[in-house]
């Protein structure tokens with residue numbers, strides 16, 4: 001009889017803060033889709049993480065609904081992937097506390113995201129504690145499920161590295177408990193840059209002009225691409241050091257169209273920047289238009305609750321077992 005090969009496991013999540021961007025789509029969601037047949041996958045909505053900076057309750061609910069609809073519209077199949085909401089599985093918060101007790105102030109305060117997010121806070125005394133403890137909760141999200149890989153964009157890699165450190169520390173203090181996971185970033189598109197400042201990451205909190213939102217009006221997105229910052233010269237060439245703006249647009253077009261960068265360079269040879277941007281805008285708007293249609297039909301179908309309920313049940317089963325092992329090791333049981 002042929003032996004069944006056990007699939008390797010992957011886990012990742014997205015925070016429902018603000019509206020989802022083309023950076024999230026290219027850097028994370030497209031990766032998830034490409035792996036769902038090959039790996040056992042756990043993909044979640046990191047809604048507890050959304051509370052680390054103040055957010056309106058109504059907005060959080062809407063963002064959560066949009067995010068699960070986007071996961072489904074992009075093609076994540078709940079038959080293959082465990083799709084769930086972090087707050088539905090209380091073990092995340094509980095292991096998050098244990099991870100916080102096993103982490104050091106020094107390592108948490110060295111996290112780039114923490115430094116960036118608090119750099120402009122003038123009142124250092126009122127930095128929310130949640131933003132500081134964030135990586136400990138993220139480590140818990142990951143370690144509960146013993147994944148082999150954590151697919152993320154470049155900006156989250158440091159948090160996965162810290163998760164590895166925390167897992168190794170816990171394992172050596174309390175004996176082998178957690179699998180030490182590896183971050184996985186895609187070769188292309190692991191950092192999509194802002195259209196208005198191609199030296200900076202495209203982000204939910206970055207200037208609106210530089211960010212394409214997945215559910216935004218297509219005319220608005222088209223205008224943003226047409227006014228994207230470009231570079232000196234007139235060649236359509238991939239050269240991130242000297243032509244960050246054009247290189248970013250080529251990356252976006254390549255990730256969405258499936259054409260290689262060199263094919264796009266050839267197809268766009270001799271074009272002016274305006275015509276090239278039109279090509280990119282068409283590719284982006286085509287993709288977003290079909291995504292938006294699917295999102296609307298998923299939101300009308302009423303399947304969201306059922307998907308989340310089933311996902312939470314499956315995730316809880318795994319998380320419960322791991323947490324009770326941890327509680328035994330540390331002496332709580």
Ligand code: TYM
Nearest residue numbers: 012013014015023024027028046152153156190191192202
């Ligand atoms: P978040 O919600 O900020 O981003 C979700 C994913 O999108 C990627 N990403 C990008 N990739 C390429 N270019 C960009 N401009 C860009 N912007 C965002 C991020 O790298 C990420 O992969 N802490 C996480 C959520 C989280 C998590 C986890 C992820 C919580 N627990 C456990 C993995 C495993 C976050 O805030 O991602």
